[in-house]
Amino acid sequence: MKWVRAHLVVLAGLLALAYLVLPNLVVLAFSFNKPVGKFNYEWNEFSTDAWTNPCGVADMCQSLSLSLRIAVLATVGATVLGTMVAFALARYRFRGRSATTAMIFLPMAMPEVVMAASLGTLFLNMRIPFGFTTILIAHIMFCLSFVVTAVKARVMSMDPRLEQAAQDLYATPTQTFLRVTLPLAAPGIAAGALLSFALSFDDFIITQFNSGPTTVTFPMFVWGASQRGIPVQVNVIGTAMFVAAVALTVAGQWLGNRRKATA
Structure with missing residues (x-):
């Protein structure tokens, strides 16, 4: 019991991590399944057919390509805007700074369905097909808040004396921004x-309200396929996206540690 109390925080963190990762492991396992019928809910037989032919389902790769382009x-x-x-x-x-800040963060606090319906009404009134x-416009609108939050936190933590030192060394405003300010703000x-890419690629509600009858993104394809039986190829795409996200995170952490070691 004493050992458990001493490592309680670590154990709680590991349990939370396992809770988050477990669904992804299930998706990974069932991407190698060969189901008997349309539903890929029960393990039947190991197979790599879905991995060798990920575009074997009609319209799936078209919807995936559309989601990637939009994201x-x-x-x-x-x-850029954020x-x-x-x-x-x-x-x-400047005048209106507080109001602008409130408006920027409003989409993060607003229910997504409210924003989706509001944007849909706006496009209808403006007669935009x-x-x-x-x-794309809708995704930029709701991703903007998250970019502003991340970048603003980074900018406020930057030491302005570094930019002043660059100016004292006769750097022009453009040189100061490109060689000092921008590299410092780059992590944010x-x-x-x-975060914007993940939110845009994954979004369903806002896309559903603003897509029209013929535009189908990958989340909309999965939702439609779930009514008939989700194909194994969806698990393949989900696993590939998860692996890519983990690889980017590990690469970023490795680069950050390497910079600290060489500094």
Whole structure:
């Protein structure tokens, strides 16, 4: 009991981590399953058929490609706009700053279905056809808040004396920004970009309200397929995305440790 009390925090952290990772391990295991019928809920036989032919299901890879394109474009748009907004809110004082901050963080506190319905109503009133463009605009809108939060926290923790030192060494404003400010803010920008990509790729509710009848993203495809039986290839795509996310996280941690070691 004494050992348990001494390591209680570590044990609780490991249990929480196992709780989070376990569903991904189940998805990984069932990506190698060969189900008897349409439903991939019970283990039947080990098979690599789904991995050798991940696009064997009609329209699945098209929806995956669409989700990836939207996620990349939404990430770029939200990251550029969010970084500029974060610098403005963190570095400058202007009229309406508090109201702007509240409006930026409002989508994070607002129920997603409310924002989805509001954007859908806006597009209808503006007579904008639903499809790729409306989904992209909607995704940039809700990803923007997360980028601003991540970048603003990083900018506020930066030491302004480093930029002042660069200016004392006759660096121009552009050189100071590119060689001092931007590298210092890069971790926050990267965190906001990765979060935006994950949120955009994974979103269903906002996409469902603003997609139109013919535009189907990967989450919408999975939702539609679940009514008939989710194919094994969906587990393959989910496993690939999970492995890619873990690889990016490990690579980022390794680069960070390497920089600290060489500093």
